[in-house]
Amino acid sequence: xxxxxxxxxxxxxxxxxxxxxxxxxxxxxxxxxxxxxxxxxxxxxxxxxxxxxxxxxxxxxxxxxxxxxxxxxxxxxxxxxxxxxxxxxxxxxxxxxxxxxxxxxxxxxxxxxxxxxxxxxxxxxxxxxxxxxxxxxxxxxxxxxxxxxxxxxxxxxxxxxxxxxxxxxxxxxxxxxxxxxxxxxxxxxxxxxxxxxxxxxxxxxxxxxxxxxxxxxxxxxxxxxxxxxxxxxxxxxxxxxxxxxx
Numbered sequence: 001x002x003x004x005x006x007x008x009x010x011x012x013x014x015x016x017x018x019x020x021x022x023x024x025x026x027x028x029x030x031x032x033x034x035x036x037x038x039x040x041x042x043x044x045x046x047x048x049x050x051x052x053x054x055x056x057x058x059x060x061x062x063x064x065x066x067x068x069x070x071x072x073x074x075x076x077x078x079x080x081x082x083x084x085x086x087x088x089x090x091x092x093x094x095x096x097x098x099x100x101x102x103x104x105x106x107x108x109x110x111x112x113x114x115x116x117x118x119x120x121x122x123x124x125x126x127x128x129x130x131x132x133x134x135x136x137x138x139x140x141x142x143x144x145x146x147x148x149x150x151x152x153x154x155x156x157x158x159x160x161x162x163x164x165x166x167x168x169x170x171x172x173x174x175x176x177x178x179x180x181x182x183x184x185x186x187x188x189x190x191x192x193x194x195x196x197x198x199x200x201x202x203x204x205x206x207x208x209x210x211x212x213x214x215x216x217x218x219x220x221x222x223x224x225x226x227x228x229x230x231x232x233x234x235x236x237x238x239x240x241x242x243x244x245x246x
Contacts, residue, residue, distance in 0.1 A: 010232065017228035021221050028217030035210035042205045045070045054146070060109045065184045068146045070203055073186055075142050077104040080112065081135040083177045086164045087150055092119040092199055100133055100196060101150060101168060103179060104142060104186070112177075114170065114185040115142060116150060118196025130163060134194040147187040 053072040054062075062068055079102050086098040098120050103112045120131040152167040174181040189198055 013228070013232060017224055017232075021224045021228075024217045024221040024224065028214045028221065031210045031214035031217060035207050035214065038205040038207045038210060042207060045203050045205070049145075053143075056106050056108055059106070059113070059182075060111060065146075065182045068184065069148065071146050073144055073146055075104060075106060075113065075115075075144075075186060076139060077106040077112070077142070078139060079103075079135045079137075080105055080177065080179070083173075084133070084135070084163065085168055085173075086120075086130060087168060088122075088164055088166055089153060090119065092197055095121055097121040098131070098164070099150060101185075102135065103177060103181065104140075105179070107139060110180065112179040112181055114149065114168070114173075114181060115144070116147065116185050116187045117194070118188060118192070118198045120196060128164070132195055136194070142186060142188055143190055144186040144188040147185050149183060149185050 048070040049072065051071050053074050054068060055074060056076055059068065059073070059075065081102060084100065084102040086100055088098060090097060090099040100117045100120060102115055102117055104115045105112045117133075120133060123129040123131065149170045150168055170181050170183055187200055189200065192198060
C-alpha cells in the first residue's frame, strides 16, 4: 500500500513539474518573441526619426498617415484657438495637469491637424480655472513629431464637451468643429514657451520589460526542474545509499 501511494505521489509530482516547467518555458519564449517584435518596432521608429522633416505638402500628399508616425515635422498654419481643449489628468514630470490641444489650420490646404502643444499645471483650489496659455495669431511655424491621437484615459460613457475634457475623439471632434482632421496629431517639440512645457517622454516600446519577464519565467522553469530533480531523484538516491551502508 505504501509503495503504491509513493508511486502515485511520484507520478502526480512528475506531471505537475512537467506542466509547470513547460508552461514557464513557453511563457519565457513568448516574452522573447515579443521582445524581438518590439526591437523591430523600435528600429522602425528610430528609422522614421532620421528621415527628413515633413511639411504641409508632404502631409497632404500622404496616402497613409500611419506611414508618417514618429517623423519630424514642421507645419505651417493658423491656430484655431476657439477650439483649444485641455485634457485633464495628464502628468508631466510627476505633476498633474493638462495637455493643451489646439487644431492647426494648415496653410495652403483645407485640412487641419490636432497639435499637442504642451503641458500646464492645474489649479487645485479651483479645478475649473484654466491656466493662461498664449496662442500667437496669424501664420505660425510649428515644429514637432508626428504622433498618434492623444492617448485616452478611462472615462464614463458620455459626450465630451467644453474646454476641459478627459479624452478627445478625433472623428467626433472633427464633426464638432467642422474641419477635417486626420487620425493623427503633431506633438509639438522645443523649449518651453507660451506658458507650456514640452518634456515629452521619448517613444519607447518596452523591450527591456519583455527581457525581464523572460528571465523571470526561465528562472521559474529552472527552479521547478531543479527542485523536482533534487527531491524526486537526488534525495531518494542518497537515502537509499545511506540505508544500504547500515
